[in-house]
Amino acid sequence: MITHDIIVVGGGLAGLRAALEAHLRGADVAVISKVHPIRSHSVAAQGGINASLGKDDSWEAHALDTVKGSDYLADQDAVEVMCRDAPGRVLEMEHWGTLFSRTPDGHIAQRPFGGAGFPRTCYAGDRTGHNLLHTLHEQVMRAGVKIYLEWLVTRLVVDKGRCTGLIAMHTPSSKLEVFGAKATVLATGGYGRIYQRSTNAIINRGYGISLAYHAGVPLQDMEFVQFHPTTLLGSNILMTEGARGEGGYLYNKLHERFMSIYAHDMMELAPRDIVARSIQTEIDEGRGFEGGYVHLDITHLGEKKIEERLGGIRQISIDFAGIDPVKEPIPVQPGQHYSMGGVPCDVNGATPLDGLYAAGECACVSVHGANRLGGNSLLETIVFGKRAGEHAAGYVAGIAMPGESPYLDELDREKEAISQLMGEGGENFAVVRDELRSVMQQDVGVFRNRTGLQRAVDTVRMLRERGRNVRVKSSATSFNFELLNAIELKGMLELGQVIAEGALVREESRGAHYRTDFLERDDEQWLKHTLAYYAPVGPRLEYKDVTITQFQPKKREY
Amino acid sequence: MIKFKIRRQDGDRVWHETFSVEETPGMSVLEALFFVQERLDGGLCFRYSCRGAVCGSCAMLINMVPRLACRTQVSDAQSEMTVDAVKWGALARPVAKVGKDEILIEPLPNMKVIRDLVVDMEHFYELLDYIKPWISAGEEVPEGGNLMSPKVEQKIEAYTNCILCATCYGACPVAGRDETYLGPAALAKAWRFYLDPREKEKDKRARLEAVNNQSGVWGCDVVFKCTAICPKKVTPTQGILAQRRQIPKNKIKNIFNRGKKSED
Numbered sequence: 001m002i003t004h005d006i007i008v009v010g011g012g013l014a015g016l017r018a019a020l021e022a023h024l025r026g027a028d029v030a031v032i033s034k035v036h037p038i039r040s041h042s043v044a045a046q047g048g049i050n051a052s053l054g055k056d057d058s059w060e061a062h063a064l065d066t067v068k069g070s071d072y073l074a075d076q077d078a079v080e081v082m083c084r085d086a087p088g089r090v091l092e093m094e095h096w097g098t099l100f101s102r103t104p105d106g107h108i109a110q111r112p113f114g115g116a117g118f119p120r121t122c123y124a125g126d127r128t129g130h131n132l133l134h135t136l137h138e139q140v141m142r143a144g145v146k147i148y149l150e151w152l153v154t155r156l157v158v159d160k161g162r163c164t165g166l167i168a169m170h171t172p173s174s175k176l177e178v179f180g181a182k183a184t185v186l187a188t189g190g191y192g193r194i195y196q197r198s199t200n201a202i203i204n205r206g207y208g209i210s211l212a213y214h215a216g217v218p219l220q221d222m223e224f225v226q227f228h229p230t231t232l233l234g235s236n237i238l239m240t241e242g243a244r245g246e247g248g249y250l251y252n253k254l255h256e257r258f259m260s261i262y263a264h265d266m267m268e269l270a271p272r273d274i275v276a277r278s279i280q281t282e283i284d285e286g287r288g289f290e291g292g293y294v295h296l297d298i299t300h301l302g303e304k305k306i307e308e309r310l311g312g313i314r315q316i317s318i319d320f321a322g323i324d325p326v327k328e329p330i331p332v333q334p335g336q337h338y339s340m341g342g343v344p345c346d347v348n349g350a351t352p353l354d355g356l357y358a359a360g361e362c363a364c365v366s367v368h369g370a371n372r373l374g375g376n377s378l379l380e381t382i383v384f385g386k387r388a389g390e391h392a393a394g395y396v397a398g399i400a401m402p403g404e405s406p407y408l409d410e411l412d413r414e415k416e417a418i419s420q421l422m423g424e425g426g427e428n429f430a431v432v433r434d435e436l437r438s439v440m441q442q443d444v445g446v447f448r449n450r451t452g453l454q455r456a457v458d459t460v461r462m463l464r465e466r467g468r469n470v471r472v473k474s475s476a477t478s479f480n481f482e483l484l485n486a487i488e489l490k491g492m493l494e495l496g497q498v499i500a501e502g503a504l505v506r507e508e509s510r511g512a513h514y515r516t517d518f519l520e521r522d523d524e525q526w527l528k529h530t531l532a533y534y535a536p537v538g539p540r541l542e543y544k545d546v547t548i549t550q551f552q553p554k555k556r557e558y
Numbered sequence: 559m560i561k562f563k564i565r566r567q568d569g570d571r572v573w574h575e576t577f578s579v580e581e582t583p584g585m586s587v588l589e590a591l592f593f594v595q596e597r598l599d600g601g602l603c604f605r606y607s608c609r610g611a612v613c614g615s616c617a618m619l620i621n622m623v624p625r626l627a628c629r630t631q632v633s634d635a636q637s638e639m640t641v642d643a644v645k646w647g648a649l650a651r652p653v654a655k656v657g658k659d660e661i662l663i664e665p666l667p668n669m670k671v672i673r674d675l676v677v678d679m680e681h682f683y684e685l686l687d688y689i690k691p692w693i694s695a696g697e698e699v700p701e702g703g704n705l706m707s708p709k710v711e712q713k714i715e716a717y718t719n720c721i722l723c724a725t726c727y728g729a730c731p732v733a734g735r736d737e738t739y740l741g742p743a744a745l746a747k748a749w750r751f752y753l754d755p756r757e758k759e760k761d762k763r764a765r766l767e768a769v770n771n772q773s774g775v776w777g778c779d780v781v782f783k784c785t786a787i788c789p790k791k792v793t794p795t796q797g798i799l800a801q802r803r804q805i806p807k808n809k810i811k812n813i814f815n816r817g818k819k820s821e822d
Contacts, residue, residue, distance in 0.1 A: 035613075
């Protein structure tokens with residue numbers, strides 16, 4: 001058994017920031033991750049990170065934009081914390097070496113982003129995530145934090161209402177090991193890959209979120225799934241909102257700037273839920289191009305500006321679509337991008353389970369409510385990563401390492417579960433997975449209604465049954481990806497079920513959850529957070545109040 | 559159907575296996591490998607994550623050229639020759655097709671194979687660690703942040719784009735014969751921190767001293783293979799030469815740079 005005061009699961013921005021903070025505060029902390037930290041999905045974030053650094057900007061203005069963007073489902077006390085902490089966290093990253101783009105007078109450059117009343121998105125070209133993640137990894141190396149590379153955490157150990165560690169599989173050897181910890185921080189990112197079209201890395205399967213679900217922690221607001229308006233046709237790689245922030249236009253096949261119909265004032269820079277629905281409407285009503293897409297046109301920005309500020313998406317367009325955005329418009333369509341929901345936690349990352357913290361996309365504080373604004377997810381990782389690390393370090397200082405805990409029983413249970421997965425015959429994980437991705441895309445997407453959601457609920461229940469019959473044929477003991485995929489598929493199916501059932505029950509339209517059979521937001525009935533508790537057949541749904549401080553819910557117009 | 563000839567390895571056993579893959583429009587080599595892994599042989603292993611050429615996980619040898627599998631189109635690789643060019647080492651660019659109708663997939667060279675296409679990256683990460691790749695920032699964050707001119711920012715940016723995929727290390731002839739050689743990625747990273755005005759002078763000097771030897775900047779063959787194959791257009795060779803120019807007592811050794819303008 002390996003022990004640390006604190007174990008952080010996941011090596012993306014939130015995980016590294018939590019680990020660094022806990023280390024700086026004297027805790028014995030380690031990171032465990034299924035990939036090397038710099039392979040984490042944070043690296044793919046493009047457009048930027050919000051902070052009210054501008055002279056005429058303020059954290060209050062940032063908070064108002066965030067709350068309005070969230071369609072009033074965000075907890076306003078948490079939003080206030082995020083927006084107040086933002087400038088400090090961003091400047092700290094700069095000090096540690098992040099190479100931000102600069103204004104002519106040498107300050108961090110900021111660009112306009114969707115749903116924001118001020119150009120407050122700090123950026124590093126269109127590789128902001130890459131620059132932040134590499135910097136944090138450098139500082140974590142400098143600090144000498146221990147990193148367990150290529151381990152898949154397969155379950156949390158819970159003893160008498162407290163998380164006392166975890167079981168993980170060492171990918172190079174397929175061996176299971178017990179890790180004991182006074183505190184565990186989940187920073188495992190999102191689940192994009194349960195959708196057919198997603199900007200997310202292939203590794204984003206949401207398994208970390210399902211670990212908490214199995215440990216008895218409810219999942220919050222999972223029906224709120226962000227679809228990014230502009231993903232590259234074919235591969236669905238992200239085409240940053242920064243492309244529109246820098247002045248890009250959206251055109252349908254009639255060469256109309258159709259956003260004028262949907263968001264007269266903000267046009268292409270309306271929040272993501274609105275732009276995604278607008279594009280999808282154009283496509284559904286026959287004004288998209290053959291194959292289901294519209295044009296994102298940045299040709300008028302000129303090669304110099306494109307190369308300087310959008311060089312990354314230019315290269316991606318050339319490599320993955322054979323199109324140079326300097327010369328031609330980019331073919332784009334909406335695709336799953338982000339999870340507003342996740343493991344519920346307070347502003348210090350503490351979840352309802354003692355000893356368990358969460359930060360980043362896997363968490364739900366909730367600062368994004370029903371729709372996240374662009375530039376707020378990178379911010380969330382470093383603000384709440386730091387706070388979780390700080391709070392966890394304080395928590396572990398006063399307590400002893402858990403002594404007697406059912407580690408060996410849990411280890412035996414896990415060994416048994418894995419040996420049952422092995423064998424000939426049965427289902428192929430990829431077949432079940434693809435059916436899940438297809439039904440989520442079809443029926444739990446940008447537009448939803450009762451018929452489709454009921455079909456999704458039924459299909460996913462059936463797929464969960466079939467999922468029990470998945471068998472792993474490869475007996476490789478090193479990097480057995482068939483086995484890793486089969487293990488994670490179980491979590492994907494459970495999350496699909498939580499999302500679909502939550503969406504079916506929520507009979508209103510709010511932010512990214514849009515019901516064509518219930519077009520209006522219904523504050524009377526639904527101004528509340530969903531909590532989905534694990535039960536063998538399907539989730540048990542409960543609800544809790546939203547925290548409202550200074551911004552009373554209003555109709556959202558852009 | 560396209561044939562993929564894949565080098566397999568499990569312990570001491572090495573073999574080549576050919577798989578037929580159904581090509582779809584716009585298919586990348588990575589997607590083709592998933593087709594094999596998910597439909598034909600679940601045992602095949604290779605690393606992956608982002609599939610968008612930003613995470614650096616899926617570097618491998620494709621038709622003898624170290625490349626990211628996600629960024630390489632099957633249709634492009636198909637029109638290249640698969641040469642038996644082991645004696646040349648990795649190629650810096652693909653060779654036009656003359657014959658064989660298959661795509662050759664092998665693990666990245668200059669690294670120990672763990673299994674199939676998964677190589678041991680630990681040595682690569684250790685070499686990077688050796689140059690202390692971080693800004694030794696003090697505890698106090700200056701009010702309003704550090705200032706930096708856009709010109710300096712752009713100069714550094716050419717080096718921060720590195721994704722540590724190790725294709726350069728796989729292409730490097732020096733790395734192939736000397737495992738103490740720090741390699742293109744680590745040396746390019748060292749130059750990135752030298753250029754950064756936020757780094758303290760004493761730390762810059764210490765890092766420069768650490769690479770002032772045959773395992774460092776003087777070990778480079780200056781054949782520009784790393785620069786040619788970098789998927790993010792980083793130019794390690796130029797960074798290595800620039801560091802040589804910063805080492806006064808060794809200037810006389812700097813034969814490769816005669817007549818060139820200093821980058822200072």
